[in-house]
Amino acid sequence: MGQGLEAAIVAVGQSRYVRRPEPGETTHTFIRDAILAALADAGMAASEIDGLAVTSFSLAPDVAIDLAWRLGLSLRWLHQDTNGGSSAMNMLGHAARGVHCGAARNILVVAGDATGLAGYAKIAANYNRATSDHLAPLGHGGPNGVYSLVTTRQMKAYGLEKSDYGHMAIAQRDWAAKNPFAVYRDPLTMDAYLAAPMVADPLTRYDCVPVVAGAQAIILTRPDAARGPHAPVHIRAVRNSFNFDNQRGDGLRTGISTFADDLWEAAGFGPDAIDVASIYDDYPAMVLAQLLDLGMIPDGDLGRFAREAIGRDRRPINTWGGMMSAGQPGGPAGGLNGISEAVLQLQGRAGARQVAGARRAVATGYGMTLYRYGGTAAAALLERAS
Amino acid sequence: MTPGVTVWRCTACGSLFFPRRLLCATCHSPDFAEAQAVAARIEEITEIRHVLGQTHWAPRRLANVRTADGLAFTVGLLDGSQEGEEIALFQDGTAPFGRRLKESAA
Numbered sequence: 001m002g003q004g005l006e007a008a009i010v011a012v013g014q015s016r017y018v019r020r021p022e023p024g025e026t027t028h029t030f031i032r033d034a035i036l037a038a039l040a041d042a043g044m045a046a047s048e049i050d051g052l053a054v055t056s057f058s059l060a061p062d063v064a065i066d067l068a069w070r071l072g073l074s075l076r077w078l079h080q081d082t083n084g085g086s087s088a089m090n091m092l093g094h095a096a097r098g099v100h101c102g103a104a105r106n107i108l109v110v111a112g113d114a115t116g117l118a119g120y121a122k123i124a125a126n127y128n129r130a131t132s133d134h135l136a137p138l139g140h141g142g143p144n145g146v147y148s149l150v151t152t153r154q155m156k157a158y159g160l161e162k163s164d165y166g167h168m169a170i171a172q173r174d175w176a177a178k179n180p181f182a183v184y185r186d187p188l189t190m191d192a193y194l195a196a197p198m199v200a201d202p203l204t205r206y207d208c209v210p211v212v213a214g215a216q217a218i219i220l221t222r223p224d225a226a227r228g229p230h231a232p233v234h235i236r237a238v239r240n241s242f243n244f245d246n247q248r249g250d251g252l253r254t255g256i257s258t259f260a261d262d263l264w265e266a267a268g269f270g271p272d273a274i275d276v277a278s279i280y281d282d283y284p285a286m287v288l289a290q291l292l293d294l295g296m297i298p299d300g301d302l303g304r305f306a307r308e309a310i311g312r313d314r315r316p317i318n319t320w321g322g323m324m325s326a327g328q329p330g331g332p333a334g335g336l337n338g339i340s341e342a343v344l345q346l347q348g349r350a351g352a353r354q355v356a357g358a359r360r361a362v363a364t365g366y367g368m369t370l371y372r373y374g375g376t377a378a379a380a381l382l383e384r385a386s
Numbered sequence: 387m388t389p390g391v392t393v394w395r396c397t398a399c400g401s402l403f404f405p406r407r408l409l410c411a412t413c414h415s416p417d418f419a420e421a422q423a424v425a426a427r428i429e430e431i432t433e434i435r436h437v438l439g440q441t442h443w444a445p446r447r448l449a450n451v452r453t454a455d456g457l458a459f460t461v462g463l464l465d466g467s468q469e470g471e472e473i474a475l476f477q478d479g480t481a482p483f484g485r486r487l488k489e490s491a492a
Contacts, residue, residue: 121439130405137481138462139446141434148432149450149460156430199436211438246411371405372450372460 007096008223008232008385011044012340013037017181017214017327021114025213027058028070030329031112034215035071042219042228044106049219051077051104053095055087055332057123058115077104081332085280085367086240087111088216088335089378093238095220105221112215113330120211120330130371141200143282144208146369148200150251151285155202157252158288158302162202165284166193167311169206169324172281174314176321178353183212183327207284209334212327216336218343223385230347232385237266240378243370251373254286254366256293260379264295267381271296275358276345277315278338280366281322286374290364291317294379316355319345335365339380346384359384390422391475391482393457402457404482425487426451427472431463451475451484 015033018025031054039046052075054064062070064080077098081087088111095107115123124142126132131140140146154160169188176182188206196205226232239262241255264270271294279287288302297305309315320326320341328334342361344350350358361382368376393404398415404423409416430450437443447463451473464485467473473484 117439121437124438133480134405134482135460137479138448138460138483139434139437140448140460141437141446144437145432145434145448146460148434149430149448152430152432153450197436198433201431201433201435203432248411372458 005096005100005235006222006224007099007220008226008234009218009343009382010221010226010228010230010232011038011042011219012343013039013041013217014181014340015112015215017183017212017329019183019210019212019327021116021213025114027056027112027114028062028067030114030213030215031056031067031110032071034112034217035108035110038108038217038219041230044219044228046071046073049073049106049108050075051095051098051107053079053081053091053107053109055081055091055111056113057330057332058113058119075104077107083368083376084332085282085335085374086365086376086378087332088339089238089363089365089380090240092235092339092380093240093378096235096238099220099222105225107220108217109220109336110215110217111333111336113333114213115211115330117211127369131369134371143369144200144203146373147283147285148203150373151202151283153250154252154285154288154302160303160306163190163194164303164306165207166190167306168284168287169193171310171314172318172322173325175319175353176325178351179320179326182321182325183210184321184325203283206324209282209323209328212329214327214329214333216333216340218336218340230349233343233346234383234385236268236381236383237263238378238380239263241376243375244377247371247373247375252289254289254293254374255377256290256364256379260294263379263381269360269381273360274362275316276319276342276355276361277317278342278361278363279317280335280338280364281318281324282328282334282367284324286366287317290366290377294362294364316358319350319353319355339363342382346382387476387478387483389474389476390424391477393421393423394418395421402455404457404459423453423457423475425472425474426453426461426484428467428469429458431469449484
C-alpha cells in the first residue's frame with residue numbers, strides 16, 4: 001500500500017466512556033452511539049454506508065452480520081476482526097483496501113466493549129487455550145501478570161527505573177485533562193505514581209489500563225468523493241505483523257520491527273516527519289518497545305527518551321490521554337481510539353490538546369497475548385490532505 | 387502435582403516447545419515427542435497482588451524461567467525462590483510450577 005491508495009478517513013465518532021455502564025447500556029448501545037456520532041460527523045446518512053467492519057470482545061453471540069441487521073445496514077462489504085489490540089489497525093487496512101478497490105464506497109469501522117469488570121476478568125482468564133491451560137491456573141491475573149514480567153525484562157535490558165515509566169503516565173494524564181471523554185483527568189504527580197498500590201510487580205495502578213465501557217467509530221471513503229465538513233485524512237501506509245517470532249524471543253521487540261522500514265518507505269516520509277503519535281498503550285513498556293521498533297528512539301536509549309522526550313518535552317504521544325488515562329473499552333476499541341485521535345489532530349479538531357500544525361501522524365496497534373507477550377502488531381501512517 | 391513439566395521436542399529438527407504446537411516453528415514438521423523439563427533457572431519474578439473483580443485474593447508469585455536447553459515459559463512459584471536461582475519443575479494438570487531444588491530434594 002503506497003501513496004497511490006485512494007482511501008481516506010473522513011469522520012470520527014465516539015460514545016461516552018464510563019467505568020460502569022448504566023442499566024440498559026450494552027456493547028451494542030455503545031457501538032450504536034459511536035456510529036451515530038460518526039455519521040453526524042460525516043454529514044452522512046446511514047443508508048450511504050455500504051461497508052462495515054467491527055471488533056469487540058463482548059459482541060458475542062452476535063457477529064458482524066447481526067450488528068448490520070440491528071443497525072438496519074444493507075452492505076456489500078463486511079468484516080470482523082478478532083485480533084485484540086491490533087484489530088482496529090487491521091480493520092483500517094482492510095477497509096482502506098476495500099474502498100481503494102471499489103468493494104465499497106463508504107465503510108464504517110467500529111469498535112466497542114462493555115464487558116464490566118467481571119466480564120473482563122472472565123475474558124482475561126480464557127483469552128486463548130494457552131492462557132486457560134497454562135497461565136490462568138497459576139493465578140496470573142490476566143495480562144498484568146504477563147506484562148509485569150516483560151516490564152522487568154525491559155528494565156533490566158535497558159537499565160530503566162520505575163520513574164521512567166512514570167513520565168509516560170504523568171504526560172498522558174496531562175493530555176487526558178484536555179480530553180472530555182477521558183475517564184481520569186486529574187493531574188498525576190511522580191510522587192503519586194511511585195506511591196500507587198502495586199498490582200503485579202513492578203506494575204502499579206497507573207501502569208495498568210482502567211477497564212471502561214465505550215465505543216469508537218470512523219468512516220472511510222474515497223478522497224475524491226469526500227463531501228463532509230472535515231479535511232480527508234489520507235492513509236499513506238498500513239503494515240501488519242502476526243506471530244513474527246513464534247514467542248521465541250523476549251517480548252522486548254514487536255512485530256513492528258519486521259515492517260518499519262517498509263512502512264516509512266511506502267509513505268514517503270520518515271519518523272522525523274511525525275507530528276502526532278498514537279502508540280497502543282496497554283502497558284508503558286510496550287509503548288517504548290513500539291517507539292523503538294518504529295525508529296522513533298534513534299539512539300535506543302529508552303530511559304532518556306522517557307525522561308526527556310516524554311517527560312520534559314511532552315512529545316505529542318497519545319494526546320487523548322491514551323488508554324492509561326482515557327480508559328480501555330476492551331483492547332480492540334482502545335486501538336481505534338488512537339486512530340480517531342490522530343484524525344482529530346490532523347483535522348485540527350482536537351480542542352485544547354490540539355498540536356499546532358499537525359500534518360502527519362503514526363498510529364499503532366499491539367496485542368493478542370499468545371503466551372509470554374503479544375503476537376500481533378500493526379501501524380498506519382496518516383497525513384492531512386494538503 | 388507430578389515432577390517435571392511436559393514439553394514437546396520436534397522429532398525432525400530437535401526444537402523444543404511449550405506450549406505444544408501443531409507444526410514445528412523451525413521446520414514445520416508435525417511430529418513431536420514428549421519430553422520432561424525437570425529444572426530451569428528463574429529470569430524474572432512477579433507477584434500478582436491484585437486481580438480485577440477479586441476481593442479475597444491471596445497474592446501469587448509467577449516467574450519466567452529458562453531451561454538449560456533455552457526453552458522459556460511461565461511457572462507458578464511454590465516458595466520464596468529468587469531471580470537467578472535454579473528451581474525444580476512440577477506440573478499440576480496443564481499448569482507448570484517450580485520450587486527450589488534443595489527443598490524439592492528434601
